[in-house]
Amino acid sequence: MSDSNKPRPPDTQTVELVGGPEAIDVELQSYDPQWPVIYAEHRQRIVDALTDVAVTIEHIGSTSVDGLAAKPIIDIVVMVPDITAEEDYLDPLLAAGYVLRVREPAHRLVRTPARDVHVHLLEHGDPAVDEYLLLRDHLRSNADDRALYESTKRSLLTKRWADMNDYADAKTTVILAIKARARAAHDA
Incomplete structure (x- = not known):
């Protein structure tokens, strides 16, 4: 585990897309009650791999909304203490079979070789996590926005x-509108 007293190295300043762009040919599937089960299995796999790292793990994305x-891809967000300390989390996740x-x-994003589970790695406190959870929680509770999405x-x-x-990227406009309603409902 990285020493919290040593200076943090700078984060990457580029985008590295390992394997390059990939065409998709995926259809939407009706909600599958197995999705939370698959999430729980991968959550445990991540916990087991990151025993020395203080992480928070959440199921995000459409498969997290009953x-x-x-698309049958389980999205998971894992918050780590230091995104630049890849040796703490990336090496163990690669050893656990993610790529x-x-x-x-x-x-950072690792996934299963079958591409059916995506693990997003962000730092504790990253506002992107709050955005994921805002959308997820709103879609869980708002049938109209769930249908629109x-x-x-x-x-x-x-x-x-x-x-x-x-x-x-093409979903951005609708997602931003839904999140604006979610914020308004939350602040009301």
């Missing part, structure tokens, strides 16, 4: 995408 159709897909400022995804998946990141 009743929401989703590195993305290394970018403040974020699902219909948006269904519409977007009728198009051909050169890269999964392009598909994700």
